[in-house]
Amino acid sequence: MGEATKKARDARAAAVGMAKLDSATRNAALRALALSLLEQTEFLIAENCKDIMAARANNTAEPLIDRLLLTPERLGGISAALEQLALEKDPLDELVGGHTLYNGIQLRQIRVPLGVVAMIYEARPNVTADAAGLCLKTGNACLLRGGSLAVHSNLAMTKVLYEAGRGAGLPEFWLQSIETTSRDATTELMQLVGLVDVLIPRGSASLIKNTIENSKVPVIETGEGNCHLYVHEAARSEIIVPIMLNAKTQRPGVCNAIESLLIDECVATRELPAMLKALFAAGVLVHGDATVADVAGGMPDADRFFTQATEEDWGREYLDMEISVKCVSGLDEAIAHINRYSTHHSESMLSEDHAAIKRFFAEVDSAAVYVNASTRFTDGGEFGLGAEIGISTQKLHARGPMGLTALTSTKVLLDGDGQIRG
Amino acid sequence: MGEATKKARDARAAAVGMAKLDSATRNAALRALALSLLEQTEFLIAENCKDIMAARANNTAEPLIDRLLLTPERLGGISAALEQLALEKDPLDELVGGHTLYNGIQLRQIRVPLGVVAMIYEARPNVTADAAGLCLKTGNACLLRGGSLAVHSNLAMTKVLYEAGRGAGLPEFWLQSIETTSRDATTELMQLVGLVDVLIPRGSASLIKNTIENSKVPVIETGEGNCHLYVHEAARSEIIVPIMLNAKTQRPGVCNAIESLLIDECVATRELPAMLKALFAAGVLVHGDATVADVAGGMPDADRFFTQATEEDWGREYLDMEISVKCVSGLDEAIAHINRYSTHHSESMLSEDHAAIKRFFAEVDSAAVYVNASTRFTDGGEFGLGAEIGISTQKLHARGPMGLTALTSTKVLLDGDGQIRG
Numbered sequence: 095m096g097e098a099t100k101k102a103r104d105a106r107a108a109a110v111g112m113a114k115l116d117s118a119t120r121n122a123a124l125r126a127l128a129l130s131l132l133e134q135t136e137f138l139i140a141e142n143c144k145d146i147m148a149a150r151a152n153n154t155a156e157p158l159i160d161r162l163l164l165t166p167e168r169l170g171g172i173s174a175a176l177e178q179l180a181l182e183k184d185p186l187d188e189l190v191g192g193h194t195l196y197n198g199i200q201l202r203q204i205r206v207p208l209g210v211v212a213m214i215y216e217a218r219p220n221v222t223a224d225a226a227g228l229c230l231k232t233g234n235a236c237l238l239r240g241g242s243l244a245v246h247s248n249l250a251m252t253k254v255l256y257e258a259g260r261g262a263g264l265p266e267f268w269l270q271s272i273e274t275t276s277r278d279a280t281t282e283l284m285q286l287v288g289l290v291d292v293l294i295p296r297g298s299a300s301l302i303k304n305t306i307e308n309s310k311v312p313v314i315e316t317g318e319g320n321c322h323l324y325v326h327e328a329a330r331s332e333i334i335v336p337i338m339l340n341a342k343t344q345r346p347g348v349c350n351a352i353e354s355l356l357i358d359e360c361v362a363t364r365e366l367p368a369m370l371k372a373l374f375a376a377g378v379l380v381h382g383d384a385t386v387a388d389v390a391g392g393m394p395d396a397d398r399f400f401t402q403a404t405e406e407d408w409g410r411e412y413l414d415m416e417i418s419v420k421c422v423s424g425l426d427e428a429i430a431h432i433n434r435y436s437t438h439h440s441e442s443m444l445s446e447d448h449a450a451i452k453r454f455f456a457e458v459d460s461a462a463v464y465v466n467a468s469t470r471f472t473d474g475g476e477f478g479l480g481a482e483i484g485i486s487t488q489k490l491h492a493r494g495p496m497g498l499t500a501l502t503s504t505k506v507l508l509d510g511d512g513q514i515r516g
Numbered sequence: 517m518g519e520a521t522k523k524a525r526d527a528r529a530a531a532v533g534m535a536k537l538d539s540a541t542r543n544a545a546l547r548a549l550a551l552s553l554l555e556q557t558e559f560l561i562a563e564n565c566k567d568i569m570a571a572r573a574n575n576t577a578e579p580l581i582d583r584l585l586l587t588p589e590r591l592g593g594i595s596a597a598l599e600q601l602a603l604e605k606d607p608l609d610e611l612v613g614g615h616t617l618y619n620g621i622q623l624r625q626i627r628v629p630l631g632v633v634a635m636i637y638e639a640r641p642n643v644t645a646d647a648a649g650l651c652l653k654t655g656n657a658c659l660l661r662g663g664s665l666a667v668h669s670n671l672a673m674t675k676v677l678y679e680a681g682r683g684a685g686l687p688e689f690w691l692q693s694i695e696t697t698s699r700d701a702t703t704e705l706m707q708l709v710g711l712v713d714v715l716i717p718r719g720s721a722s723l724i725k726n727t728i729e730n731s732k733v734p735v736i737e738t739g740e741g742n743c744h745l746y747v748h749e750a751a752r753s754e755i756i757v758p759i760m761l762n763a764k765t766q767r768p769g770v771c772n773a774i775e776s777l778l779i780d781e782c783v784a785t786r787e788l789p790a791m792l793k794a795l796f797a798a799g800v801l802v803h804g805d806a807t808v809a810d811v812a813g814g815m816p817d818a819d820r821f822f823t824q825a826t827e828e829d830w831g832r833e834y835l836d837m838e839i840s841v842k843c844v845s846g847l848d849e850a851i852a853h854i855n856r857y858s859t860h861h862s863e864s865m866l867s868e869d870h871a872a873i874k875r876f877f878a879e880v881d882s883a884a885v886y887v888n889a890s891t892r893f894t895d896g897g898e899f900g901l902g903a904e905i906g907i908s909t910q911k912l913h914a915r916g917p918m919g920l921t922a923l924t925s926t927k928v929l930l931d932g933d934g935q936i937r938g
Contacts, residue, residue, distance in 0.1 A: 095838070096597075110855065110879070113878075113879070113881075114878065114879065115613055136624065159767050195893070195898065195899070195900070197890055201894065201899065206881075206913075208911050209911065241886075243517065250678050255903060256528055287728060287729070291912075292911075292912060301658050306709060306732065307709070307732055310728065310729055311910045312734070312735075312759060312910065313734075314912075330934070332934075333934040335937055336934070337934065337936055340936035341936075344936075344937060365825045374734065384722045433532065441802050445800035446840050451931075455929045456535075456536065457532070457535070457536065459532075459535075459628075459631065460927065461927060461928065462927070462928045463927060463928070463929050463930070464930045464931075464932060465929075465930070465932060466931070466932040466933055466934055467931075467932025467933075467934070467935040467936075468619050468933075468935065468936045468937050469735075469932055470936070470937035471621065471930065471937055472933070473615070475920075476617065476937070477928070478615065478617070488712075489714075490630075490714060490734045490736075490913040490925070491629065491631050491912040491913040492910065493926055493927065494926075494927070494928050500855065501916050503911035503912070504886070504915055504916075505881075505882065505883060505884070505885060505886075505915065505916070506883065506885060506899070506916050507877045507885050507886075508885070508887070508889055508893065509873075509888070510886060510888040510889025511756070511885075511888055511889075512752070512754075512755040512756055512759065512888055512889070513888075513889040513890065513893070514766075514889075514890045514892070515762055515766060515890055515892035515893055515898070516764035
């Protein structure tokens with residue numbers, strides 16, 4: 095039996111104890127976790143240093159090292175997020191529904207923990223605390239598999255949080271990290287049908303794709319966002335550039351930033367010059383089709399910031415200061431293009447035409463469909479969901495920004511008085 | 517490109533058209549489907565005859581041939597079920613939720629079809645009509661893969677239903693059956709991430725297990741039921757035998773029948789004799805532990821209807837007139853045993869002790885947990901859900917009897933006025 099199987103069995107046993115805890119105990123434990131990160135800051139930063147030094151020795155890219163880095167300020171932020179989680183409404187106290195059957199049996203549907211939640215992630219040690227907190231709030235046992243780059247940080251954080259949770263009355267094995275750094279441990283984890291209730295990959299597109307393709311355990315797919323902004327012929331001119339710049343450049347590395355711009359050809363000559371000018375000025379590399387190339391042709395900076403788009407560009411998630419731009423013949427082509435190339439995350443149309451808006455809302459097959467607003471709002475906090483597990487781009491179980499209930503299931507309780515079926 | 521991939525692509529295109537249909541069109545199409553089965557009875561029965569003759573030539577077991585058989589009466593029943601479906605509430609008309617964000621964006625969460633729903637099933641041609649009807653009601657394109665034993669029946673029924681649907685305005689390829697009878701087609705279907713939104717296996721435990729283990733497409737797991745009845749020390753004597761017989765013998769081949777009986781050892785000598793006598797009289801083979809063997813020892817018929825239980829019996833779904841019986845030390849052992857061996861479908865406890873009932877409800881980890889009633893009520897119709905897709909034994913997306921909403925997802929529409937994120 096490998097480490098993943100052994101730990102999943104222990105997690106299964108822990109899940110029974112986790113499910114029995116009342117709300118007050120779970121929230122007190124969350125506060126204990128928050129405090130432990132502050133008290134153990136020195137130890138956590140010393141362990142994190144080992145990862146940072148190893149990463150530097152391996153010439154790891156600076157942005158990745160920055161993601162890996164723990165500072166007292168960052169630990170303070172992580173701790174504050176756990177404190178905040180303790181204040182949120184308990185997702186398990188909800189009576190989902192109920193009625194009395196024709197034969198007098200009283201039926202109640204209640205919300206329950208999933209059981210054992212496993213997460214696979216990469217070089218962000220903050221995910222360790224985040225995952226532990228979300229699982230604790232929802233009464234689940236938590237099994238983690240972090241990236242090898244962050245191994246010292248993750249194990250140190252797991253140790254600190256685990257002990258704080260134990261001190262606050264959580265059951266043995268409520269939180270565990272898989273220590274084996276080989277790929278075999280991940281492969282093993284993905285086979286554990288019946289021991290692990292859900293597997294959530296958090297990180298790069300390749301991590302998510304690999305998990306979906308190889309996991310036998312149910313997966314919640316998160317994150318990848320090839321988001322579109324579509325400028326319809328009836329768009330209000332003055333909102334185009336502000337929304338485009340906000341959606342593309344405010345934080346280009348996040349999943350709800352746009353990667354592709356569509357514009358009706360009948361307004362292209364009127365609107366595109368100002369749009370391209372703004373993109374070039376912001377330092378965004380434009381991959382444009384032939385019509386866009388014509389407009390860009392005479393513009394200064396086009397040599398630095400314009401390039402011909404290839405078929406591949408329509409499906410790319412740049413996560414950077416790059417964008418693909420295409421002219422379309424109208425609403426039909428725009429909707430068809432989006433439904434073909436999108437990752438079904440977030441798309442926005444700019445228009446004042448009510449009938450066109452109704453069709454865009456009805457026919458675009460994405461988790462969040464916008465009219466006249468930036469796609470950057472697709473976020474649990476912005477939607478008022480409280481703590482966010484991630485943004486689901488699948489259609490089963492949860493779609494779009496996932497709040498705490500995405501880590502729960504339901505069960506039906508039936509209270510009878512001797513009833514048998516006729 | 518194999519047949520499954522080609523048909524899934526066509527289904528993907530059809531899903532766009534299906535999602536646009538209004539409720540009246542979908543319901544009128546359902547009535548056209550119902551009528552077509554009556555009008556084409558002769559053709560359907562002639563095609564079914566080919567399967568029946570082939571099955572007899574291969575010495576197929578009689579119960580399987582009975583499942584395969586279509587008669588005018590059975591077709592009438594299938595037709596009536598489609599008529600009934602047309603009368604049910606439209607699952608797509610629901611506004612799931614909504615509010616206005618702090619910045620004035622109006623958010624609405626609506627219910628939408630999943631897109632392409634694929635079902636894999638065995639020798640029951642009625643599933644063809646049932647699946648087509650459920651997908652149509654929920655606005656999904658439907659891709660079917662029936663068993664080779666029923667190939668003529670399934671293709672004939674698909675043809676009749678498809679044409680009736682086309683006549684009623686449904687898009688091209690709204691319903692398709694994969695005709696390739698080799699296993700390769702099923703394997704191919706299971707790889708189609710992005711083309712198929714959900715795969716639902718309907719049939720034997722091995723079909724379901726194979727699908728879960730091999731599908732990359734999300735699966736909804738249905739059906740397997742190793743259900744328990746637990747006679748607690750505080751059980752009311754007079755309800756024990758009636759509930760036990762109903763749960764075991766009324767329809768032993770269905771998933772909500774019990775397969776295992778637990779009884780507190782302190783009431784075993786008082787209650788077991790009457791229970792075993794009733795089981796023997798009903799012709800149920802009892803696989804009992806040592807304590808049960810002691811009680812059964814002196815009873816007439818024990819030689820025919822009693823056998824020693826093995827470890828394997830605790831996990832078996834007999835689907836027949838057989839049951840495993842175990843004495844337990846009390847509530848703790850009963851709950852632990854159920855959570856270990858159950859398929860998490862339905863379990864019932866007989867007790868009048870309020871504290872024990874609360875613990876059983878809270879700690880048994882199954883989709884439906886009963887007190888003082890037969891497990892046979894776990895059913896969409898009995899629960900008042902209307903048409904039933906199946907009974908989910910997984911925790912993600914849907915748990916327990918699944919109504920029409922299990923074939924839907926949601927999407928969030930955001931109506932803005934130029935908002936950008938600060």
